[in-house]
Amino acid sequence: MRRQVPLVLCFFFGVTIILTRFSPHPFSQSFYEEVNSWALIIFPFAFVLATVTLIRSHVTRIRRRSEHWQYSFIVFAGLIAMVVIGVPFGPQHPVFEWLFNNIQVPMDATMFSLLAFFIASAAYRAFRARTFEATLLLVTAIIVMIGNVPIGDLIWSETSSVKQWILNNPNLSARRGIILGVSLGVISQSIRIILGIERSYLGGGD
Amino acid sequence: MLDKLMNIDRRIVFILVALAVIIPTKLSVNLPVSVSEPTQKLYDYIDDLPAGATIMIAFDYGPASLPELHPMARAVLKQCFEKNIRVIGLTLAADAPTLANTLMEEVAEENEAMVGEDYVFLGYRPGGTLVILGMGNSIASVFDSDYSGTALAEIPMMENIKNYDQISLLLDLASGSTTEGWITYANAQYDLRIASGVTGVLISQMYPFLQTGQLVGLIAGISGAAEYEDLIDTPAKAMKWINIESFVHLLIVGLVILGNIAFFIRNRQEE
Missing domain, CATH: 3.40.50.10160 (MTH777-like)
Known part of the structure; x- marks a missing residue:
């Protein structure tokens, strides 16, 4: 029963919502809008679930004294500080904004900026013209990198045109192939879920 | 020598990247931008x-x-x-x-x-x-x-x-x-x-x-x-930053070319 009810609901709503897309009848449209509103209401519960999971996983880390367990206290400190200020006073409260602008923004920017250093080091070590394919990738990467910045056209006036050709032709063709493949995969997986063939979303066990 | 060049300490690469950012920032370089x-x-x-x-x-x-x-x-x-x-x-x-x-x-x-x-x-x-x-x-x-x-x-x-x-x-x-x-x-x-x-x-x-x-x-x-x-x-900021990024891209391309030259010379010597 615990598995049948979700399967029936999934089949009913899956098929019905598809049908509403083919019918301009007012009843069909209002049903579609109603279900969309339900989904919007259900979605925030994912945040509650995520918060509970985060708390549980860090409580477990502290209990087991896992590696770097002390940092879990910082997670709780951040979570509590933002909730205590954000929930009663709203995200426009000066303290909430100060915490966001002076802690979260610089930390996020720092983490992202470090990528430049690691990419430079990794590119130096990994980009070797060992095979024909690797050479092709290497040459393409160099043209696109140089063509993406103003200095490229100063080195050779056609750099940005060649870069644009690479993006417009080989890149576009490959991307379109990937998009079509992924889309067909999504359609087939959706049909499997609606028909109850794919049941992994229900979780393990009977 | 070639092995050293191919396995250069990553901290040296980090310093080079930092310099490629800091120097153009201080010099206020202005490169022409072409609109795509x-x-x-x-x-x-x-x-x-x-x-x-x-x-x-x-x-x-x-x-x-x-x-x-x-x-x-x-x-x-x-x-x-x-x-x-x-x-x-x-x-x-x-x-x-x-x-x-x-x-x-x-x-x-x-x-x-x-x-x-x-x-x-x-x-x-x-x-x-x-x-x-x-x-x-x-x-x-x-x-x-x-x-x-x-x-x-x-x-x-x-x-x-x-x-x-x-x-x-x-x-x-x-x-x-x-x-x-x-x-x-x-x-x-x-x-x-x-x-x-x-x-x-x-x-x-x-x-x-x-x-x-x-x-x-x-x-x-x-x-x-x-x-x-x-x-x-x-x-504004993007015009300034793209000039700085130009030098970082140039550095990375230079390093990749240098690494490949060393790679080819060593392969030829081994042959």
Whole structure:
């Protein structure tokens, strides 16, 4: 029963919502809008679930004294500080904004900026013209990198045109192939879920 | 010697990258920027809109992508306010509301735009594609008030705006795959015109949509932002940063070429 009810609901709503897309009848449209509103209401519960999971996983880390367990206290400190200020006073409260602008923004920017250093080091070590394919990738990467910045056209006036050709032709063709493949995969997986063939979303066990 | 060159300490690479950033910053280098076709198309599209038209800007990025996407947002907002095009801001990213709202207020103040009349920031709603679909029927059914809590019915510029039918363009400033969501659900189902401004790593993914016309235009990374600043004739952060980035790219290409020269010489010696 615990598995049948979700399967029936999934089949009913899956098929019905598809049908509403083919019918301009007012009843069909209002049903579609109603279900969309339900989904919007259900979605925030994912945040509650995520918060509970985060708390549980860090409580477990502290209990087991896992590696770097002390940092879990910082997670709780951040979570509590933002909730205590954000929930009663709203995200426009000066303290909430100060915490966001002076802690979260610089930390996020720092983490992202470090990528430049690691990419430079990794590119130096990994980009070797060992095979024909690797050479092709290497040459393409160099043209696109140089063509993406103003200095490229100063080195050779056609750099940005060649870069644009690479993006417009080989890149576009490959991307379109990937998009079509992924889309067909999504359609087939959706049909499997609606028909109850794919049941992994229900979780393990009977 | 060759082995040393091929296995150079990564800390030396880090120092070189730091120098490639610091030196051009101190020298204030100004390289000429050439405007690419996708950026020009977006600029022209907004420029051709009549005064009083409304566009939406989705700030779908967090603080990590702020340096790349904020300059785009600033440039487009400035163009809109100067042309009396009204702007509705919103976001699908949970960590974006504060930074998006602050930016809109800043640019509005610089251009004497009034909240509620020239622009409004709706804030964030969870749900991604559901939010996009919901606004196709009624914006008020998803956002009943703006970010500061004013009911949509009380906001003068929202008086005649019910859904996408009254919106001339949606510009998605994205650091993830949200643009594809806007195209699939807002463009395909509701005929909303879409443009995009994305971080450097996402540029190649946008080209199929540019070719089909599903994207009106594209601001591609920090170079696209610099091009847009050039188009609105207001050089700012992106123009400065793209010059610095030029030297970092040049350094990386130089290192890759150096590494490969050493690799080839060693292979030849081994043969």
